[in-house]
Amino acid sequence: xxTIRRSLEGFFFNRENFISCRVLAANxxxxxxxxxxxxxxxxxxxxxxxxxLNKTAVIPTGDTDDGxxxxxxxxxxxxxxxIAGVSAISVISASTPTVTAEFYK
Numbered sequence: 717x718x719t720i721r722r723s724l725e726g727f728f729f730n731r732e733n734f735i736s737c738r739v740l741a742a743n744x745x746x747x748x749x750x751x752x753x754x755x756x757x758x759x760x761x762x763x764x765x766x767x768x769l770n771k772t773a774v775i776p777t778g779d780t781d782d783g784x785x786x787x788x789x790x791x792x793x794x795x796x797x798x799i800a801g802v803s804a805i806s807v808i809s810a811s812t813p814t815v816t817a818e819f820y821k
Contacts, residue, residue, distance in 0.1 A: 736817045738807060740765065745773045745808040754819035756796050757805065763791040763813035769799060773806035796820075 734754070738746045750757070759767055766773045768786040776785055786806075789795070791813060799805070807815050 734819045736819070738815045740807065740809050740811075740813055740815060742810060742812050743775065743808065745806050747772075748805045748807065748815075748817045750799055750802050750804060751819050753821055755798065755800055756820040757799050758796050758818040758820070759789050759805070759807075759815065760793065760818075761789060761791050761807075761809070761813040761815040763809060763811045765789055765791075765807050765809035765813055765815055768806045769797070769802045771806065773808040775808055775810055 734751050736748045738748060740746060759765075765788075766775055766786040767789055768774075771784075773786045786808075787797075805817060809815075
């Protein structure tokens, strides 16, 4: 597997040649398997979606103050997330976006 040095908004990652893609059905969670060597992920979508690094993602229907709310990723947002120790990422949307997960070492 080829490793490439890449800059992103002031962060430097060794890019692993591994990108996963999911085409979501509305209101249906899907899982993305995290490669064992990945330390960071950048999630992107063609529309807003929710992501959860610990359990199956759900679309919130009320207030959550206990720290268990999934992450809202706005379509087109590029934001690196540390995923050390995470084996899967769950994603869900009210619409039907295409979601990509770019994994980095």
